[in-house]
Amino acid sequence: xxxxxxxxxxxxxxxxxxxxxxxxxxxxxxxxxxxxxxxxxxxxxxxxxxxxxxxxxxxxxxxxxxxxxxxxxxxxxxxxxxxxxxxxxxxxxxxxxxxxxxxxxxxxxxxxxxxxxxxxxxxxxxxxxxxxxxxxxxxxxxxxxxxxxxxxxxxxxxxxxxxxxxxxxxxxxxxxxxxxxxxxxxxxxxxxxxxxxxxxxxxxxxxxxxxxxxxxxxxxxxxxxxxxxxxxxxxxxxxxxxxxxxxxxxxxxxxxxxxxxxxxxxxxxxxxxxxxxxxxxxxxxxxxxxxxx
Amino acid sequence: xxxxxxxxxxxxxxxxxxxxxxxxxxxxxxxxxxxxxxxxxxxxxxxxxxxxxxxxxxxxxxxxxxxxxxxxxxxxxxxxxxxxxxxxxxxxxxxxxxxxxxxxxxxxxxxxxxxxxxxxxxxxxxxxxxxxxxxxxxxxxxxxxxxxxxxxxxxxxxxxxxxxxxxxxxxxxxxxxxxxxxxxxxxxxxxxxxxxxxxxxxxxxxxxxxxxxxxxxxxxxxxxxxxxxxxxxxxxxxxxxxxxxxxxxxxxxxxxxxxxxxxxxxxxxxxxxxxxxxxxxxxxxxxxxxxxxxxxxxxxxxxxxxxxxxxxxxxxxxxxxxxxxxxxxxxxxxxxxxxxxxxxxxxxxxxxxxxxxxxxxxxxxxxxxxxxxxxxxxxxxxxxxxxxxxxxxxxxxxxxxxxxxxxxxxxxxxxxxxxxxxxxxxxxxxxxxxxxxxxxxxxxxxxxxxxx
Numbered sequence: 001x002x003x004x005x006x007x008x009x010x011x012x013x014x015x016x017x018x019x020x021x022x023x024x025x026x027x028x029x030x031x032x033x034x035x036x037x038x039x040x041x042x043x044x045x046x047x048x049x050x051x052x053x054x055x056x057x058x059x060x061x062x063x064x065x066x067x068x069x070x071x072x073x074x075x076x077x078x079x080x081x082x083x084x085x086x087x088x089x090x091x092x093x094x095x096x097x098x099x100x101x102x103x104x105x106x107x108x109x110x111x112x113x114x115x116x117x118x119x120x121x122x123x124x125x126x127x128x129x130x131x132x133x134x135x136x137x138x139x140x141x142x143x144x145x146x147x148x149x150x151x152x153x154x155x156x157x158x159x160x161x162x163x164x165x166x167x168x169x170x171x172x173x174x175x176x177x178x179x180x181x182x183x184x185x186x187x188x189x190x191x192x193x194x195x196x197x198x199x200x201x202x203x204x205x206x207x208x209x210x211x212x213x214x215x216x217x218x219x220x221x222x223x224x225x226x227x228x229x230x231x232x233x234x235x236x237x238x239x240x241x242x243x244x245x246x247x248x249x250x251x252x253x254x255x256x257x258x259x260x261x262x263x264x265x266x267x268x269x270x271x272x273x274x275x276x277x278x279x280x281x282x283x284x285x286x287x288x289x290x291x292x293x
Numbered sequence: 294x295x296x297x298x299x300x301x302x303x304x305x306x307x308x309x310x311x312x313x314x315x316x317x318x319x320x321x322x323x324x325x326x327x328x329x330x331x332x333x334x335x336x337x338x339x340x341x342x343x344x345x346x347x348x349x350x351x352x353x354x355x356x357x358x359x360x361x362x363x364x365x366x367x368x369x370x371x372x373x374x375x376x377x378x379x380x381x382x383x384x385x386x387x388x389x390x391x392x393x394x395x396x397x398x399x400x401x402x403x404x405x406x407x408x409x410x411x412x413x414x415x416x417x418x419x420x421x422x423x424x425x426x427x428x429x430x431x432x433x434x435x436x437x438x439x440x441x442x443x444x445x446x447x448x449x450x451x452x453x454x455x456x457x458x459x460x461x462x463x464x465x466x467x468x469x470x471x472x473x474x475x476x477x478x479x480x481x482x483x484x485x486x487x488x489x490x491x492x493x494x495x496x497x498x499x500x501x502x503x504x505x506x507x508x509x510x511x512x513x514x515x516x517x518x519x520x521x522x523x524x525x526x527x528x529x530x531x532x533x534x535x536x537x538x539x540x541x542x543x544x545x546x547x548x549x550x551x552x553x554x555x556x557x558x559x560x561x562x563x564x565x566x567x568x569x570x571x572x573x574x575x576x577x578x579x580x581x582x583x584x585x586x587x588x589x590x591x592x593x594x595x596x597x598x599x600x601x602x603x604x605x606x607x608x609x610x611x612x613x614x615x616x617x618x619x620x621x622x623x624x625x626x627x628x629x630x631x632x633x634x635x636x637x638x639x640x641x642x643x644x645x646x647x648x649x650x651x652x653x654x655x656x657x658x659x660x661x662x663x664x665x666x667x668x669x670x671x672x673x674x675x676x677x678x679x680x681x682x683x684x685x686x687x688x689x690x691x692x693x694x695x696x697x698x699x700x701x702x703x704x705x706x707x708x709x710x711x712x713x714x715x716x717x718x719x720x721x722x723x724x725x726x727x728x729x730x731x732x733x734x735x736x737x738x739x740x741x742x743x744x745x
Contacts, residue, residue, distance in 0.1 A: 054598040058578045060507065080365065140404060147405030229394070230401050233354060233386050233409065246364055246387040254575050254598045255362045 043268070050074065050261035058254045073262035077247060080259065083266060085236055086243040089155075090222060091270075093239055097159040098217035105168030105213055110198050112169070113176040114184065124173070130166040136226075143230055153234040161227065162220075168213040175209040176202060211278050222271055240267045339430050339458040342634060344437040349639035351380055353410035356388035358395040360413070360465045360624055361590035361660035367647075370655065374646045383643055391519070392418060392624060399629075403427050408629040411640040414461050415624045417522075417698060417705045419453060423460050424702075424744040428627040430458035434641040444667050445648075448691055452699075453625055461625035462644050463665040465656075467589040468619050468691055469515075469524045470684055471609060472574070475602040477583040480504040487606020491531060491555065494584075494609060498565035501583045510567035513582035514560060514716065517568065522698045522708035523622055524586050528552045530618045530692070531611020536708060537697035540741070542733045544697070544711075545726040552611065553715055553722045560716040568716050577603075588622065589684040592661025596678065605680040607687050617692040623662060657681065663688065701736045 049057055050073055051066040077083065111117075112124050142161040151157025179202060187197050203210065225241040232238050244267060247259040357367060364387065371383045389395040392415035402408045403425070414422060422428040435442060442450060445463055453461035471487040478485060481497070481504040488494035494512065501511035515524050522536070529535045534549030536542070543549060559566035569576050574591035576582050578598040586608065587595070595603055608619045626647070628640045646652065650669040657664045658674055663684055675682045697704050711729040714720040 054594075055578075055600055058575050058598045059600070060580050140401065143401050143405050147407050152405070152407050229389065230398055233356070233388070233407065235384065235386060242387075245390050246359065253572050254578055254594045 043272075046261050046268070047265055049258065050265050052258055052261075054254045054258055057257050071262075073258045074266075077259045077262045077266075081243045081246055081263070082236065083240075083243075083263070086238055086240045087266070089237060090240040090267075092155060093158050093228075094218055094221040096155070097162060097221040098214060100159070100163050101165050101168065101217045101221075102210065102214050104163060105165050105172050106198070106203065106210065108169045109172035109176055110194070110202060112173050114197070114202075115194065127166045127169050130164070131170070139227070139230065142227075146231060151231065153232055153237050155237075157231050158228050158239070162224070165213070165217065168217060171213055172206065172209060175206050179205055215274065215278050218274055219271060222267070339456050341433040341458070342429050342637065344434055344634060344638055347437075347634045347638050349642055350410075350633065350635040351639070352382040352384065353636055353639045353643060354384045354386055355411040355640075355643070356386050356395060356399065356409040357413045358389045358391055359387055360392070361588075361593065361662055363465060363656065363660045363662075366656055366659040370647055370652050373652075374643060377646070378642075381639070381643075388412075396421075399427075403631075406631065408631055410629070410632055410636040411643065412627055412629060413464070413624050414627040416452065416622050416694060419461050419625060419627060420455065420700045421702050422627060423455060424741070427630055428460060429630050429637060430460060431462065431628065431641070432459050434628065434637060435459065435462075437638060438641045438645050440641070440645050440648075444650075445665055446663075446667060446688060448621060448688060448693075449663070449665055452621055452693060461627045462648060463623075464626045464648060465590065465624045465660070465662045466621065466665055467623035467662055468621055468684060468687055469520075469527060469586050469608055470589050470592070470687070471584065471586055471606045472577050472591075472595060473584040473604045473606070474506075474508070474577065474580065474582075474599075475604045477501060477504065477506040477508060478604065480506050481583075485604060487604070488609045490610045490612065490615070491528065492612055495555075495559070495565070498559075502565060506580075506583060508581060508583045510582045511565040511584065512559070512567075513573045513576045513585040514556070514566050514568045515573045515586055516571055517709045517712045517716070518706075519709075520573070520587075521712035522705035523620060523694070525553075525556070525708070525712060526620045526695055526698070527586070527608045527618050528556060528611065531609070531614050533611075533613040536695040536704075537733070538695075540696055540700075540737060542697055542730045542737070544708075544733070545723065545730045548613070550722050550726055553712075553726065557715050557719065557722060561719060589661050589663055589681075590623065592678070592680060592684070593659060594661070596661075596680070603680065605683045607683065607690065617690040619687055619691045620694045621691050622694070697733050697737075700741060701733055702740050704733055704736055707732050707736075 045064075048064060048066060051069050051071070052073075053067070056063070056066060108127075112120060138161070146152070146157045146161065151160065183201055183205065184197050187201050192200065223241060224239070225245075228239045228242045229245075232242060235243070240263075244260065244263040247256050247263050355371075357363070359367065364385075368385055371385055374383060375381055386409065388398045388409075392413075395413055396415065396418045399408070399412055399422075408427075412428075414428070419428070440462070442459065446466075449463040449466050450459070452463070453459055473487065475485060478501075481500040483497055483500065488497060498511040501508070515521065526536065529544075529549050529552045532548045532552035532555070534543060534546050534552050536544050536549075556566075558564060560568055567576075567582060569585070573582075573585040574587040574595050575598070577585045577587070578595050580599075580601065592605070607616075610616055610618050626644050628637050628644075648665060650666045653664050653666045654669050654671065654674055656662060657669075658677060661678075661681070661684075664671055664674065671681070671685060675685075698708065699705075707729060711725050714725050715722055
């Protein structure tokens, strides 16, 4: 009787063997490169187009690189709109608006999770309903109210209507619910009140989610166009998206494209910097609360 | 904050009343778009403003969407005005990127009392403001500041007349033009001119497509959202049809249906025409198409971006009507009602300067819009831009637009939707036009008739 022994498994190749490198490249790196290209190429195109003339952009045979890297469009854009002033306005509105928005979301979410009060679930349902209402619906009532309060052409007039964030409150509530009860109970036994529990336990543990809410708020405030367009009539009070609009027009759009690209670079670069700075937290924040203990 | 923005006082009772209004406004907004005004609230006779003894304000706010990339040239004229009138200040505000956006902003401003002193009114919006009573009749203020209306091109001035009064002053005025790529024309062996009729162009189109030009289509129909209601009047009139005749909607007449069938066949798969997704002038400039119809306001942009000789011509006629088949278009300047007389007078003074013969030529040179003054010396303009002469000459064969487009709120948008169904979806023309007629008649009955 012949006994057939199982063949020993072939020895693992060196981690850097061509076969392993090839399979690793195919399984992950190629996909990463493709995704990066999808995201990066439009940005690269925008940056390169900001140096082109209208004739270089409006053509059936476009070239990747401009004929010249002279900053003509940046100079012209800065001449047409007060970029520095608009940048300052946008930074101010974004920092204050997003800051207060995140702060309110943190405190509201904390109250919804840790503070006992009647109709808590009804209030939370009401907050969720705000996510289903298109912002355009509230545009006219907001304008009526803010203009009657004297908020036209003011920073607070731009900021005030957007301070409540249903999305941020919802996300943070879900995150706070996932924090082990033992953490807050231990603090309570040690004599910590709501205020200390919030800032010394709940907030540090939830930093990634808070960073996510902060980023979403920052990007929203930075890019908001319609509300500032309506509430601001003084050119010196305009935010970047509204000011940038003066660089493009109906009936002669071709002439505005290179200037628009130059202005867009000025708008997008700061947001990219913020995103890069916070990306570690964002990735963690988006996955936090996904697994129940 | 500019001196011309007025803030109403707000007491406790006013605040409570306002919050109630805000709630009601939210409910209304959730139900649908705004109507022109409450049916039956239209006043009868036009009441002119008395400017006797009024001193013009020192600062005014001018809302513009800077049509045709006119921001820099408008600012240049403002600087000259301020230099010539020490102590006077004009704040130019970019109030949107197109006529629709500036209109929405102006509409919203009415509700909060934050209106400008001077505003750009497009051809499809000024009548809405007349019906809302949110702009003033200009006759008395024209007299007060000494504007000579007889020196403005009559056909353009008449566009803003209604109920025995003048409601706006022409400014960024345009007509559609037939633009073509001369190199493509030459390659196809065509005469260096625009076709006299659309039927002639239909004969030329196969030659353009057969020529090795690299163009996707012989002709590019305009971007429907902005242009269909306006430029297709040319095609409709050429066949003896139209969107309307006075206030009677005739878009489903055999003549109108015939004109749109012609366009439908041209845009059908394998046909000689494409439909622009965004901007037909850019499609032409890029060399992607051999010809298109676009505004005179696109002229400066096309000439600066096209890397080939550009030809322009009158709009082609049709099989029934040769001329006039060209609609007027563009925008004028209006003065809002709910501002102090001092600001209204100052706005009119600035209009006088902005539309002076010298400034209207400067404006035309920079944008391609028509010189609106008869006394304007067009020699320099024509020397610099010979194509501009075609646009000026075409003014003699223009005709006012159909009421359904310029007087019916939202009519232009409905026309664009119907055109999209026909050209992009190849829908049945008769059915689509019957549905459009029903919609336009409803707009007339509910929003126009009660306010005339």
